[in-house]
Amino acid sequence: MSNASTPRPIALITGSSRGLGRSAALHLPARGIDVIVTYRSRQDEAQSVVKQIEAQGGRAAALALDVSQTAGFPAFVQSLRELLARHWQRDTIDHLVNNGGTGLHLPVADTTEAQFDELMNTHLKGPFFLTQALLPVIRDGGSILNISSGLTRFSVPGYGAYATMKGGLEVLSRYLAKELGPRGIRVNSMAPGAVETDFNGGALRSNVELNRFVSGVTALGRAGLPDDIGPVVASLLSQDSHWISGQRIEASGGMFL
Numbered sequence: 001m002s003n004a005s006t007p008r009p010i011a012l013i014t015g016s017s018r019g020l021g022r023s024a025a026l027h028l029p030a031r032g033i034d035v036i037v038t039y040r041s042r043q044d045e046a047q048s049v050v051k052q053i054e055a056q057g058g059r060a061a062a063l064a065l066d067v068s069q070t071a072g073f074p075a076f077v078q079s080l081r082e083l084l085a086r087h088w089q090r091d092t093i094d095h096l097v098n099n100g101g102t103g104l105h106l107p108v109a110d111t112t113e114a115q116f117d118e119l120m121n122t123h124l125k126g127p128f129f130l131t132q133a134l135l136p137v138i139r140d141g142g143s144i145l146n147i148s149s150g151l152t153r154f155s156v157p158g159y160g161a162y163a164t165m166k167g168g169l170e171v172l173s174r175y176l177a178k179e180l181g182p183r184g185i186r187v188n189s190m191a192p193g194a195v196e197t198d199f200n201g202g203a204l205r206s207n208v209e210l211n212r213f214v215s216g217v218t219a220l221g222r223a224g225l226p227d228d229i230g231p232v233v234a235s236l237l238s239q240d241s242h243w244i245s246g247q248r249i250e251a252s253g254g255m256f257l
Contacts, residue, residue, distance in 0.1 A: 008059070009142075010093045011237055012036040012080070014067050014130070015100025017046035019197040020147065023230030024097060025049050029058030031238045036083070036093065038065040038100065061087050067100045067126035068118065073133040080137060092139040095237045098127040098169070099147040108160040116161050123165035128172060141184040145236055146173045148248065150193040154256040166191075170248055177246035186245040188236060193252025195224035219254025228253070 009032070016025040017039035025035045026049065035053055039046035039062060046062035053060035061083055065076050084090045101123050104115055127146060138144070148170050151163035170189045177187035194214045196204050204211055204223055214223045232251045235241060 007088070007090065008032055008034050009095065009237075010034045010036060010084075010088060010090070011095035011097060012038065012093050012134070013097040013099055014038045014065060014127075015040070016097075017042050017049055017062070020192060020195065020226050020229050020233075021097070021099040022049055023226035024099065024233035025060070025230075026052055026056075027227075027230040027234040028237070029053050029056040031234045033095070033234070033237060034059040034088070036060070036080070037062040040064070040066050040100070059088070065100070067098075067130060068121040070121075070126065070129045073130055076130075077133050077137065080134075084137075092137055092142075093134075094139055094142040096131065096134055096138055096142075096144045097147065097233060097237070098131065098144070100126075101147075104162050105158040106161070107158055111161045119161050119165050123162070124168045124172070127169060131176065135180075138185060143186040143188075143237055143241075144173075144176060144180070145233060146170070146187070146189045147233075148173075148189040148191040150191050150250055150252045150255055152191060152248075153250065173248070174246050181245065186242070188241075188244060188246065189248045190229075190232060190236060191248060191250040191252070192229050193218065193224055193250070193255035195226060195229060197226055214255070217256050218252070219257055222253070224251070224253055 011028055011033050013021050013025050015021045016037045025037055028035050037046045037049050050060040050062050063079055146169050149166040151159045152167045173187050173189040194204055211223050215221055229251055
């Protein structure tokens, strides 16, 4: 257990008011890690996550953030510094999880430049410059985890633009691991397979045929659930994974082996 001389680590998880980010946030208190939840528009959902973390004995707070709008990052960092000082009497976080994002299911031939740019801003440019802005706030010896996708390993028609961004994020993870190694900061990417969330309008949850197809190509015989992913994130942030850096870890139940 943490004591007064050893403060609990703090993780900032983007897009953690729902879906995979929410599951990750709710699994961290058991690892002794406090959480800063970020949300784009649903403050009520974010505050619900905060209350659930507090009910587990952890500490948490929520901040608004649109990861696609780099112009807002300086103000976000300032808000984060003020929150840390006020809520934790600290000036650093221990972990950053770049999770927030949106999906797109369209063939490359039908993807517009505007759609491409939205994905780029959300999944690659945003995490790149948010991480850059937060580097002074991440303590030495901390970690960064970038949420990628199984779609960088296997190809499913309709996800070309989305997977392209996630592929870039995985390359960025390796470069960050190399550049931040001297500070003792671990950087990895974690790639979920198909998971029943509201991604793409919740298609995997509501489309029986799609769910059956995913189950059929997955070694463990079913589609993933958010709570299959949250514990993986918690484990990768914990000291159990202190010697893992520069790696892509896939949590897909053995999809498309």
